[in-house]
Amino acid sequence: MCICFSASLCVACAFLTGAIPFHLNLTCSPLGSEKPRGLMKSASNVSINRNTSATDLNDIHHNISFMRKIPSGAEASNILVGEVDFLDKTLSAFIRLNSAAILGDLTEVPVPTRFLFLLLGPSTGTAGYHEIGRAMATLMSDEVFHEVAYRARNRSHLLAGVDEFLDAVTDRTAGCDPLAGPQEAPPTGEADGSGLARTGVLFGGLKNDIKRKAPWYWSDFKDALAMQCIASWIFLYFACLSPIITFGGLLSEATGKNMAAMESLVSGFVCGMGYGFFSGQPLTILGSTGPVLVFETIVFDFCGTMGWDYMSFRFWIGTWIAIILMILVAIDASALVCYITRFTEENFATLIAFIFIYKAVENVLAIGKKYPINTSGSTDFNFNCSCWVNDSVTSQYPEIANSTAVNQTLCLQLDGVLSPGCFTPQYAPDVFLMSILLFLGTFLISVHLKDFKNALFFPSKVRQFISDFAVIIAIMAMTLLDFKVGIPTPKLEVPHEFKPTLPDRGWVIHPFNHNPFYSVFLAIPPALLGTILIFMDQQITSVIINRKEYKLKKGCGYHLDLFVLSILIEICSLMGLPWFVAATVLSINHVNSLKLESECAAPGDKPQFLGVREQRVTHILIFLSIGLSVFLTPMLGHIPMPVLFGVFLYMGVASLKGLQFFDRILIMFMPNKYQPDYMFLRQVPLKKVHIFTIIQITCLACLWMIKSFSQTSILFPLMLVVMIGIRKSLECIFTQREMKILDDVMPEMTKRHQLENAEVGIGAKVGRFILGPKLEREKEYIKCVQVAKE
Numbered sequence: 001m002c003i004c005f006s007a008s009l010c011v012a013c014a015f016l017t018g019a020i021p022f023h024l025n026l027t028c029s030p031l032g033s034e035k036p037r038g039l040m041k042s043a044s045n046v047s048i049n050r051n052t053s054a055t056d057l058n059d060i061h062h063n064i065s066f067m068r069k070i071p072s073g074a075e076a077s078n079i080l081v082g083e084v085d086f087l088d089k090t091l092s093a094f095i096r097l098n099s100a101a102i103l104g105d106l107t108e109v110p111v112p113t114r115f116l117f118l119l120l121g122p123s124t125g126t127a128g129y130h131e132i133g134r135a136m137a138t139l140m141s142d143e144v145f146h147e148v149a150y151r152a153r154n155r156s157h158l159l160a161g162v163d164e165f166l167d168a169v170t171d172r173t174a175g176c177d178p179l180a181g182p183q184e185a186p187p188t189g190e191a192d193g194s195g196l197a198r199t200g201v202l203f204g205g206l207k208n209d210i211k212r213k214a215p216w217y218w219s220d221f222k223d224a225l226a227m228q229c230i231a232s233w234i235f236l237y238f239a240c241l242s243p244i245i246t247f248g249g250l251l252s253e254a255t256g257k258n259m260a261a262m263e264s265l266v267s268g269f270v271c272g273m274g275y276g277f278f279s280g281q282p283l284t285i286l287g288s289t290g291p292v293l294v295f296e297t298i299v300f301d302f303c304g305t306m307g308w309d310y311m312s313f314r315f316w317i318g319t320w321i322a323i324i325l326m327i328l329v330a331i332d333a334s335a336l337v338c339y340i341t342r343f344t345e346e347n348f349a350t351l352i353a354f355i356f357i358y359k360a361v362e363n364v365l366a367i368g369k370k371y372p373i374n375t376s377g378s379t380d381f382n383f384n385c386s387c388w389v390n391d392s393v394t395s396q397y398p399e400i401a402n403s404t405a406v407n408q409t410l411c412l413q414l415d416g417v418l419s420p421g422c423f424t425p426q427y428a429p430d431v432f433l434m435s436i437l438l439f440l441g442t443f444l445i446s447v448h449l450k451d452f453k454n455a456l457f458f459p460s461k462v463r464q465f466i467s468d469f470a471v472i473i474a475i476m477a478m479t480l481l482d483f484k485v486g487i488p489t490p491k492l493e494v495p496h497e498f499k500p501t502l503p504d505r506g507w508v509i510h511p512f513n514h515n516p517f518y519s520v521f522l523a524i525p526p527a528l529l530g531t532i533l534i535f536m537d538q539q540i541t542s543v544i545i546n547r548k549e550y551k552l553k554k555g556c557g558y559h560l561d562l563f564v565l566s567i568l569i570e571i572c573s574l575m576g577l578p579w580f581v582a583a584t585v586l587s588i589n590h591v592n593s594l595k596l597e598s599e600c601a602a603p604g605d606k607p608q609f610l611g612v613r614e615q616r617v618t619h620i621l622i623f624l625s626i627g628l629s630v631f632l633t634p635m636l637g638h639i640p641m642p643v644l645f646g647v648f649l650y651m652g653v654a655s656l657k658g659l660q661f662f663d664r665i666l667i668m669f670m671p672n673k674y675q676p677d678y679m680f681l682r683q684v685p686l687k688k689v690h691i692f693t694i695i696q697i698t699c700l701a702c703l704w705m706i707k708s709f710s711q712t713s714i715l716f717p718l719m720l721v722v723m724i725g726i727r728k729s730l731e732c733i734f735t736q737r738e739m740k741i742l743d744d745v746m747p748e749m750t751k752r753h754q755l756e757n758a759e760v761g762i763g764a765k766v767g768r769f770i771l772g773p774k775l776e777r778e779k780e781y782i783k784c785v786q787v788a789k790e
Contacts, residue, residue, distance in 0.1 A: 071598065075100045076107050077115040077140045081133035083123040090121040094158065096149065115140065115149060139165060196335045196558060205332040205559035209280050216554040216614075220282065224617030231468035232593035233621045238475060239586060239651060240287065241626055241636075242644040244268050245494065247288040251578060252501065254297040258311055259578055260501035261494070264288070265629055267577035271568045272623020279564050280557010282616040284545050285590050286623075287583030290355075291533050294713045296578075299526060309513040311505070311576050316520050318573025320527030321534065325566035328535065334558035340543045343727040343743045346661040347696060348540050348720060351703050352584040353659075356652030360645045364439045367490060367642065371431035385422035387411035434487045435642040438478045442646025445474035447653070453597075453607075468593070471647060478643045490641040494633045500576070509576045529714070534581050536717035538565060541582035545591060549658075551611035588655040590618070660742075664693040683741045688734065692742050695730065699723055 093116070100112035107113065117136050119129055139145050139162065148161030199205055248261030271286050299317065303310040328334070411418060449470035453463045466473070482489055500507065512519070539558065546556040561582075569579050594614075597607035629636060656662045660680070667675050668690060675681060680689060706712045706719055731739060 070109060070111060074111055075114040076111040077117070078103070078106055078113050079117045079119075079133050079136050079140070081119045081129045082121075083129060084120055085123055087120060087122050090119070092120075093118045096152075196338050198332045198335045202330045203559075205334060206329055206563055209557040209560035212555045213280050213557050213560065220554075220614065220616040223613060224615035226613060227465060228468045228594060228613060229615065229618050231472060232590065233618045233625075234469075235471040235593055236285065236586065236590055236618065236622045237625045238471075238639075238644065239589065239647055240268065240285065240622055241629060242492065242641075242648075243287060244626065245492070247293070247578070250293055251296065254293060255300045255310065257501050258300075258505070259296075259576065262499070262501050262630075263577050265495065265626060266575070267572055267580055268623055269627025270571060270575070270577065271580040272626065273620060274568050274571075275561075275564055276616050276619035276623060278560075280555075280560035281542060281545060282619045283552075283587065283591055283594070283612065283614065284542060284561070284582045285586040285619065286580040287586050288578060289533075289537055289581060289583070290707065291537070291713055291716050292530075292579055292581070295526075295530055295533060298714065302526075308515045308519060309510075311509045312511060312513040312515050313519055313523060314576075315509045315511060315573045316523035317527045317530060318569050318579065320524050321530045321579075322566045322570040322573070324527060324531045325535070325562055325569070328531075329559050329563045329566065332559065333535075334539065334562060337539050337543055337558055339724050340540055341724075341727055341743050342660065343696065343730070344720060344723045345540055345544050346659050347700050347703060347723055349544055349584055349588065349655065350659060350661055351700055351707070353652045353655045354704070355707075356585050356648050356655070360439075360648040360652065363645050363648075364435055364642055367435045368432040373432055385418065387418060430487045431489055434482070434485065435489050435640070438482055438489065438640050438642040439646045439649070441481070442474045442478045442643045443649045443653075445477060446471045446647070446650040449473055450654075471650065474650075475639070475643055475647065478646070479639055482640045482643070483638060492636050492639045492641060492644065494629055494636050496630070496633050498630050505576065507575050509574055530579075532717045533714075534565070534569070534579065535562070536720050537581045538562065540720065541584045541587050544584060545582075545587050550591060551609070552614060553611060554614045585651050585655045589651045592654060592657075594618070661693070661696055664689060665697065668693060680741045684738050688738055689742070692730070692734065692738075695726075699726060 095116040095118070097114055097116075100114040102110055102112050117133075117140075119132060119136075121129060140149070142165055145161045145165050148157060148164075152158050152161070196205075199208065201207075244264045245261045248259070248264035251264065252260035268286075275284075275286055276282050296314075299314060300310050303313050449466055451467070452470070453460075453467035455463055457463070458466075538561065542556070542558055542561060546552060565581065571577075572579055591612055594612050596610040596613055598610055660678075663676070663678065664680075667678075667681070672686070703716070703719055703723075707716050727743065730743075734742070
């Protein structure tokens with residue numbers, strides 16, 4: 001085999017004037033291009049032309065329409081295979097040109113050629129030259145070998161790349177486990193690049209975050225000039241408004257109306273605007289959480305037992321929480337986020353997504369309990385409600401005898417008996433059915449229109465517009481349907497006046513209000529628990545949003561986020577407003593609504609994910625609109641609650657997309673031959689993958705049980721810390737290589753590894769510094785090389 005790395009061997013193209021029955025060309029992006037490398041990914045990017053003579057090659061004309069589908073800067077790899085009569089032995093050459101050049105009509109499109117593979121052999125009639133050409137095309141389509149081919153300096157480098165390719169390929173249809181690889185751990189110390197390294201200086205992490213984010217601040221506003229941001233703003237506005245109002249109703253019951261829907265709207269406005277303007281990661285959406293509601297309930301009950309003013313005692317708890325969070329920012333405590341790996345964050349994200357799905361269905365079924373369907377067929381019901389009590393009681397309480405307005409609570413307190421007519425439900429056959437229609441219609445329209453960008457109809461800009469506004473279109477369509485039908489389904493209820501719920505309190509809380517002075521210090525223990533609640537909720541969501549697969553370019557700001565949050569908590573404590581922290585599902589959907597994809601792709605190939613439109617404007621507009629919702633009551637009052645429940649269902653399902661944990665759950669129910677081509681299935685034995693998934697499901701079930709009971713839900717953040725310990729113990733079951741593939745490696749605080757230079761390890765260690773290779777699934781392509789002469 002002859003391997004060349006200069007343009008001097010282009011004279012080998014003289015052989016093309018002979019009989020060349022097979023010609024295959026691929027397009028790829030050059031090494032170092034800003035476009036994603038590895039566009040030679042699949043057979044869909046390959047055009048195959050069979051030519052029986054040299055004149056056929058000269059007759060090829062460039063396909064200009066196909067050229068528009070190829071990204072700028074792409075280069076071609078040409079694989080030329082043929083049989084000739086004047087050779088006794090096979091001759092092959094792999095050529096890399098010093099600079100890409102257009103070789104006339106050799107390629108289907110005028111793309112400059114970088115690589116040439118030539119294979120000429122005698123006409124024996126038994127050699128499978130075509131199969132060898134296809135196998136070489138598969139090899140050149142691999143991202144690992146693609147990179148090796150650009151960097152290789154000698155023959156051994158290419159052979160090492162081939163070995164790495166063969167080692168990674170798994171014949172999963174035959175049930176074979178992948179080849180065992182090296183057991184060494186990959187470099188840790190990625191914390192340096194993510195802003196999570198301890199500085200050893202007070203507020204050093206905060207200063208670094210500000211320096212990292214300051215150059216991007218003005219671009220955070222300029223980058224929002226896109227229709228996609230408008231769609232994201234409107235979608236997230238409705239997605240945030242309903243839970244804020246619902247949470248306000250629950251707070252009203254838990255805190256004796258000290259905080260209700262109005263306070264929740266004001267808190268959303270204050271926290272959202274402050275976080276949107278000054279946070280390190282404005283893609284994170286703030287919201288209310290279940291553990292915080294339980295915490296508020298416990299504090300309110302404690303104050304009732306002690307006879308203290310709840311809002312004043314809560315003010316000191318919030319003040320201590322803000323102080324403790326400020327201390328954590330000063331000592332760079334956010335560096336501990338390094339220990340939150342994919343195992344923990346995906347357990348948390350999956351749990352929250354399941355809760356959204358469960359609550360959406362539960363709320364719709366609750367409508368059925370309030371407006372049950374009349375299945376008896378009878379329309380003659382007894383609604384006569386009366387109270388049967390002694391005559392002496394009737395004379396003392398004459399209102400009891402009024403059958404039209406019976407005080408049922410008073411009747412039961414006086415040991416009276418309610419007549420059966422008091423328990424006859426108000427049957428409304430159409431309300432529940434209409435609610436189900438609106439609920440499912442909103443969800444299905446959102447799902448299908450979101451994927452409309454991959455449809456075959458309309459220009460790409462129209463498809464993208466429909467995809468961006470999918471949820472808004474669903475909300476408007478179902479609201480219009482509800483309005484036209486006229487069935488009285490439950491509607492969104494928004495406060496009508498801008499004032500505190502309790503008329504005897506203002507917007508500023510008195511620090512004591514007859515509470516004893518020592519209550520200041522008794523607020524420290526609950527403040528410690530509240531700090532754990534807020535810190536874990538905030539940081540785990542931030543870790544999920546700052547994942548590498550989102551390709552964020554403007555960096556993170558864990559310390560800055562916590563600093564801003566501490567200030568907002570103090571403001572909310574002073575004004576008597578609910579505390580808001582990062583909401584996982586809302587944040588994930590915010591990122592998903594701002595994803596960017598390539599506009600050009602080869603026919604049959606999916607658009608490539610390019611990153612996320614990072615900006616602050618959508619976050620600011622969302623919570624600005626929430627603050628103005630009090631003045632939008634006439635319009636918002638027409639939105640049916642089942643429509644918003646459908647949005648919740650969509651958000652829960654959409655946030656599961658892309659979670660490796662959920663993908664592994666689905667794989668457990670698939671036969672091997674139908675399983676998708678995930679990278680971890682090539683690198684880790686299928687049995688080990690299932691064991692890892694079962695352990696994660698068990699942890700998820702424990703978290704669900706703890707969160708479901710009010711007596712234990714306050715311990716939920718502490719269980720997330722336990723999850724980190726469980727993740728560490730898995731290293732006793734799985735090898736370092738397996739943990740490297742299935743999860744992030746736990747960092748070592750005492751040892752920091754420097755990132756390897758891209759040029760190092762290109763030989764025998766090639767592929768170790770290249771993560772996530774995309775390989776051809778079928779091993780038959782490789783077998784073709786081995787059996788070519790059989």
